[in-house]
Amino acid sequence: METLDIQTILTFGFALAVVITIFKSARVVPQRSNYVIERLGKYSRTLDSGFHILIPFIDKVAYIHTLKEEVIDVQRQTCVTKDNIQVGIDGILYIQVIDPHKASYGINNYRYAAAQLAQTTMRSVIGQTDLDKTFEERAKINEEVVKALDEAASPWGVKVLRYEIADIELPLSIKDALEQQMRAERERRAAIAKSEGERQAMINVSEGQKQEVINLSEGDKMRQINEAEGRAREIELIAVATAQGIREIAEAINQPGGQEAVSLRVAEQYVKEFGNLAKTNNTMIVPAELANIGGAVAGLTEILKVAQHKS
Numbered sequence: 001m002e003t004l005d006i007q008t009i010l011t012f013g014f015a016l017a018v019v020i021t022i023f024k025s026a027r028v029v030p031q032r033s034n035y036v037i038e039r040l041g042k043y044s045r046t047l048d049s050g051f052h053i054l055i056p057f058i059d060k061v062a063y064i065h066t067l068k069e070e071v072i073d074v075q076r077q078t079c080v081t082k083d084n085i086q087v088g089i090d091g092i093l094y095i096q097v098i099d100p101h102k103a104s105y106g107i108n109n110y111r112y113a114a115a116q117l118a119q120t121t122m123r124s125v126i127g128q129t130d131l132d133k134t135f136e137e138r139a140k141i142n143e144e145v146v147k148a149l150d151e152a153a154s155p156w157g158v159k160v161l162r163y164e165i166a167d168i169e170l171p172l173s174i175k176d177a178l179e180q181q182m183r184a185e186r187e188r189r190a191a192i193a194k195s196e197g198e199r200q201a202m203i204n205v206s207e208g209q210k211q212e213v214i215n216l217s218e219g220d221k222m223r224q225i226n227e228a229e230g231r232a233r234e235i236e237l238i239a240v241a242t243a244q245g246i247r248e249i250a251e252a253i254n255q256p257g258g259q260e261a262v263s264l265r266v267a268e269q270y271v272k273e274f275g276n277l278a279k280t281n282n283t284m285i286v287p288a289e290l291a292n293i294g295g296a297v298a299g300l301t302e303i304l305k306v307a308q309h310k311s
Contacts, residue, residue: 001173021056024054024057026051026054026273027046027052027053028048028051028052032067033049033066033067034046034047034064035061035064036062036065036097037054037060037061041106043062043101044059046101046260047067054227055138062104063095065103066097068096069094069096069161070094070111071092071093072095073090073093073096074119074122075090075114076088076167076169077090077123079123079126079127079132080123080127081130081134082127082129085171085174086233087134087163087168087169088219089122089169090167091118091145091163092163092164093114093115093118093149093160094163095114096159096299097119097158097159098157098158098159102157102160106156109154113153113156114149117148117149117153118149121145121148121149122145124148125148129210131174132234134168142164145163146160146162173199184277262274
């Protein structure tokens with residue numbers, strides 16, 4: 001019975017040793033991860049993702065690294081700008097392990113070192129920048145920090161991908177001054193915009209008045225032209241009508257009895273006009289030839305004959 005118990009214990013112990021040995025020797029490396037293996041305390045190899053067998057009690061996993069991009073929060077720190085203004089700046093650092101061997105033996109803690117180096121580099125960059133430009137040139141500042149960090153982290157087997165300034169904290173007095181400056185700038189822009197609007201409105205009004213004057217002058221010009229053309233046409237029509245009347249009178253005179261009709265018409269007109277003259281004046285001078293109306297009419301008739309003969 002005692003022998004059986006000893007055999008059972010030995011069997012159980014052997015099985016336990018086998019399980020421990022298998023556990024120590026078998027390793028499954030996850031995707032995007034690397035295991036650094038040491039053999040008897042010395043670097044042996046780097047295991048990529050997959051299933052691997054180690055030598056029990058001789059090989060051991062010394063370091064485990066992820067090849068994924070890592071995000072490190074850089075703690076807030078006080079920096080002094082070029083114009084001697086203290087600002088509090090914190091940021092976020094993005095890094096990635098590209099050489100697990102260097103990341104294991106090149107530096108003790110690459111995450112802590114990268115964060116500290118980011119802080120010192122940021123203080124150096126901010127010290128060369130004015131306060132106003134720290135807000136305007138964030139992208140440039142980030143690029144300078146990444147460049148400095150990447151050069152320093154290269155021996156560590158770490159790639160610095162980017163750095164982003166998360167926040168910039170200003171003293172209260174500087175905040176008040178900046179707010180007043182921004183308020184003044186907004187008021188200045190509003191005044192400029194208002195003056196530009198008034199200027200444009202005045203230009204528009206003057207252009208309208210100018211166009212109105214031009215239109216009125218053009219209208220007056222066309223009116224005068226039309227009136228002149230109307231008067232010219234009127235004169236032309238009167239002249240044509242008069243000439244036509246004279247021609248018809250001349251033809252009527254040449255007809256039989258025309259001379260006698262003209263003499264009668266002249267005598268009637270003479271008497272009528274003389275009567276009108278007597279009505280309008282209290283005193284009048286009577287011509288000596290008044291008694292001889294026939295002579296006057298004969299004289300006028302002779303004049304008409306001479307004019308007709310010339311024509």
